[in-house]
Amino acid sequence: MHQSDQDIRNRLLIARLPAMPQILVKLIEHLQADDLGMPELAALIGKDAGMTAKLLAVANSSAYHRTTRSANLEQSLVALGTDMIKTLVISDSVFQTFNSFPHAGSVDLRAFWKNALGAAVIARDAARMLDYPHPEEAYLAGLLHNVGRLALLAAAPKEYGFNFTARDDEDLCAVEQRTLQITHTEAGAWLIERWRLDSFLADAVLYHHEPSERLEASHPLIRIVRLAHVLAAHADDAAQVLDACALCAIPVERATQMRDGAGRQVEQAAAHLGIDLNGADDIAAPPAWAPPPADPVQQRLNEEMRNMVLVSEVGQSLARQQGETGLVEAMTRTARILFDFESAVVLLENPTGQALAGAPLAGVQRIAGFSVSLARGGPVAQSALDRRPAFVQRERQPLGLAEEQLLRMLGSESMVVVPLVAGARCLGVLVGGVAAWQLPHCQRRERFMQAFGVQAAGALEALLAERGQARRQLAHAAEEFREASRRVVHEVNNPLSIIKNYLSVLDSKLARQEPVGGELSILNEEIDRVGQLIGSLADGGAQEDERWGAARPTDAARVVDEVLRLFRASSFVPSSIEIVARMAGDAAIEGDPDVLKQILVNLVKNAVEALGQGAGNHGGAGRIEIVNRGHVNRERQLYLELVVSDNGPGLSREVLANLFAPVRSTKAATDGNGSVPRGIGLSIVHGLVKKLGGHIDCRSSAAGTAFEILLPAWSGAGTALALPARALGSA
Template sequence: MAAHSVSADLRSRLAVSLPALPQMLLKLMEYCQSDDIGMDAFAGLIAKDAAMTATVLRVANSSAYHRGRQSSANLEQALIAIGSNMVKTILISESVSQVFANFSRAGSTDLRGFWKHAITAGVMARLIAAKMDYPFVEEAYLAGLLHDVGRLALLAAAPADYADNFHAPEDDNLCAVEERAFGITHAEAGAWIIESWQLDSFMADSVRYHHEPAVRIEAAHPLIRIISLTHHLCTQGQTDRVAAVAGALCGLHAGDLDTIAERAQAEVREAAEYLGIDLNAADEARPVAVPPPDPVQLQLGQHVQSLSIMSEVARTFAEHPEQSALLDAISQSARILFSFKDVAILLVDSAEQELQAAATDGHRQRLSSFAIPLGAGGRIADAVAQERLAYIRRSQDALGIFEEQLLRILDAGCLLCLPLTNRRGCVGVLVGALDERQLDDLRKRETLLHAFASQATAALVKGIGARTAATDGLASLAQEYRDATRRVAHEVNNPLSIIRNYLSVLDRKLSRQESIDTEISILNEEIDRIGQLVDGLADLQPATQDGTADINAVINAMVRLFRDSEFAPASVTIAARTPDERCEVAGGIGSLRQIFMNLLKNAVEALPDGGEIEIVNNGLINCDGRLYVEVLVSDTGSGMPAEVMANLFLPTRSSKGKGHQGLGLSIVKGLVKQIDGRIGCRSSVLGTTFEVWLPVLGQPERVQGALMPIQHKV
């Protein structure tokens, strides 16, 4: 198998086999770097893990610490008996042991040699750190334990291919062999894993560079130099060469190395014993023979692996609902899964006329105005039109200008065009940059490519739908504000007209030195009414006042208002017929005044040559078992044509000229509906009558009479 093919496949398998880092280890490293954390805090942390608690109690009550004392019955006593250094060693080692055990397929391999090497490296790293006065000695211990985690990860990802390398000596040739065979070294794989766990960046670098020549890292971060020297000591022992490395990297002498090696040997045995790790014959551990894979099982495993990858991809995309972040996530995931050198994403525009480059991380400037007309032809446009995957080579003849531009922008020898489609069509295309030698491997993984495209498309469509809904919502809200503004402007005209007319009445009364108390009271009411209308603008819908009102008093007050304010010309007479008794209906006085103000104003406007208007309390109506008071507003005008009647209660453009919004009756309809009333209209050449049904307050169980007698006329 070619190195580039193995590398691409291994990277995707590493992503699947990567176990989660125990949260306890993250918290523990935080505690280890703090000077203010006591044993009670460590006890609280350990108590959350039953296995860890059992390990600590077992060590505390072992012969090494018990020595005739009373057994440690609780966790805090056990921690005090063991001491802080051994506590940290046990906790870190136990957490890392969980990580190692969780790497898939590692259980079939003898890990004793690996464990001995890891614990030795951890102990030596901590001793070197202490000798150098490096403040975070437990961080050095963890880095030493994990410095070869990449070997275990590669074994889990490719057990058949990597088994021999896993047990090979870790000399200077190992990384070269891994690079040639797999396209990735265990140092690179380990650093990538530590970065995936979001541990300290210098810890990842200490793993990445532990095979580097000493001269390259002499000025590097102390942790990088500590792990490098640890690697030399573990693999070569206390030689003159290692002593020279120790002096160059850490300022240590041969005598220091002898002391470190002697102490490390004792501490390794002690730590292994307490952790229950059998290191006997660890150096003779050999790779377990791996039988040839069964083709059916291999195919099933690849299918399961693809499902696992796509599940993780879908979860990643779901975490980025905002389009820019989602596009970045799609681009980065494609790079990792398929080893693309670079990625560009082009989306179909809203008019479906062209592909427009999306501003993803790394291409916000270079591709900011790049677009491909869908009707221009070319390999990319054809791939979108035919919804099929396409490969483009720089060496091909007759490439279109857009393909040449993308090859140059992405600095690629080849392009893979992956349409992002669903049943409704294509939303865009992902263009991956790659080398020609990667083509064969990607052709074998086209099923995974199409699955990735489906997940990316679903995430993009969901995001587009959410943005469309948000845009529609904003447009709807803007329209509601426009309607509310028109409504308020219309309704404010009514009290303004009354105020204007009453000012004329005031002028005349003042000249005659008559009392104006009634007029002042009405003016104050109308000014308050204007304030209420303006305040209600934020509510978008006509506001109704809670409560009840005597409809007879409202009717008579409106008739007096129209008469006294000269709202109606002298040629129009307005009369009201109501009973003497109070008649309580649902709805506040303000809402009822607004309803009948608009109806009376409409009636006046229907009588340009004069006529009669009558507003009548026509008594009770029983409709479907519910009682209403019927109020009729009639005029003797010429009636309304059928086309006007058909759209009577809808907002329309008024034909009455300046100052008319065409909203009066739609406002009336809305207010009546809000108080659970009903409104209708009859019109003929003999006149027009509006019938308003207002719910009676406190519906009685039994109706004694069908109609209330009309007793007097105003």
């Protein structure tokens, strides 16, 4: 069916038309499979609470003269019988559907319902007379034969409001075609196909206004619905009645009896459905009316406005799709509906930007391995490069191999290429297959296609950005884990070095049969430290964050003593290096003692490594000092200043400039003691000081290096000072 510029099917797509109830769809499937008996009916109805209630109410109504009420569904179904059950299921499903159409509540539906029920009853009786195997299908076709009028009212209430109540004849179809470019028969058939009902139902609705001579060789259901329409709406037209009866080989007298007998059945069906038909015959049905021709400029403006609304709806729909496959399928499906494409595929820019590669699509087997080079030219590549739609017809222009392959995949003789443009970049193209006669119409809708391409590209770009963001987040998380791993490896090396040296001390003491209780206590503490560090990697530092969250006082002097005890009692510090501490005065800080210990161990260990084997200034002995310089007021906050210094050769300007950055020094990755580059250690120290709320600076010259640490001074009173675990156990 050809679509003109004013085709209302675009508006039908966004009119929020109702879906057919699933119970009716399942019922039709059973009917077509000829496997519907009472057990199947009971199982089907039992799954629908609303339908169950409806059938129980009818079975227990006065119409069946029940002396006792049916106790359950099975008894009620037996009382009704299969024919009545099927009729009620079909009628109630259609009744729910019709009442769900937009704007259906704003018009008087009594005449519409009486015509639909009359046509349904006549169609079923005619089907039985002709031995048609599915009389229920004929009943449904009669009910739905004018459903297109509800669809047109929903899509175009202003344009179609008057003609909805107009007389149902050929003049109405002509006016619909002239004003809306689609008839109610076409709209009804389109809707039935959208509901995925049987194709002969759609054909019966589509052709019920066709002249009888055109339907002589048609499917029986088409002829039955034509007869039902004539008897229900044009019984006073003897010529039409005679032609319709001849079409079905039914005598006029029998047809008249069917029509007259249909009245009682219509009233009964209306009563079961709760439809009030009183006064339906008094409602006037005026002839169809067409407004004067619209101003072409205004028509064009209206079309542009409709396209804008439609494109906006399309953009929102595509933006809701999940994943590239779902988006591509939604793009092709929407394009087929909007532009009447026979089929469609999507080609996306490959990572190098040199070609368009086919996006996988269900039903198109070869598209996933297909590509079009942008450098070799051709209509598809040129459309992407120019960012304008291309219209390709095999007979009118020589085509390259890529275009020939695309036409074969699409199964069409011509194609339309719609570029997917986001800003100044073309992300790919959508290629739709069309018949050659459709190309002029497609060319007139070029601007609409461009707008569609922009919306589709926007959804695709958002998807790609989201995927890129996810990849960046994963990469960031991986990098954070690698960095945390490097830090843990570095920090674990410190207690491992202490453990290694204490094992040597332990071995010597055991050989001399000296007490080793203190050394074993230190070994246990350092082993616990290793476990805590590894655990912090597993829980992402949550335990440390929780520990640091609560403020508590710490005696920095006691922590310094504990650190010196670790180094002095081991063989890690050569005899040529002296470590001294001057911690006189108030040394209370706010923070975790274990964190302060970790900072000092790193700095002292680095100082020992920098001094080497007694390499102090001018060849003298090495000296490391830890000094309490008292309190410092910095930006109106009180800090305690600790200085860790050595008299080593000092640091170069380049090293000093990047001292606390997490970079590797010029040392090997590990030395004989398993140490890790100083850059990582000092980066860890910097991070720990910051987490304690402090500051750290470094001064270095040929006279040596000093690390100046400012830690928040404890301002509270009457609280016991926190100490490292080892210090608490030793006195």
